[in-house]
Amino acid sequence: MSDLLKKIENEALGLSIQERAFLADRLLSSLGEDVLSDIDNAWIAEAERRYKEYKEGKRSGVAASNVFDEADRMLK
Structure with missing residues (x-):
């Protein structure tokens, strides 16, 4: 470095x-579209994996208000 x-x-x-x-x-x-596409694809795959786990009862949902409260807390 x-x-x-x-x-x-x-x-x-x-x-x-x-x-x-x-x-x-x-x-x-x-970084350009090629790299962003890889990153976007990785997030899409992760979201799909989590959704599948949710549908199979392996993962519980989180209330949107809790998600937004946590995001606000992290950004302060």
Whole structure:
């Protein structure tokens, strides 16, 4: 890892959660469609796996309000 990359990483890790999330989104978006397609496909496969487990009774549902409350807590 180059010294510049180490410096950028250290500075990025010092950002707030919101700033890091924004930076991560910008960096991922800069990778192009091929990489994003792989990432999107991985998330789709994960969502389908979880949904299958839910339908089979292996996983319980979570109320949307709980999900949003947890997301808000994580972003503060």
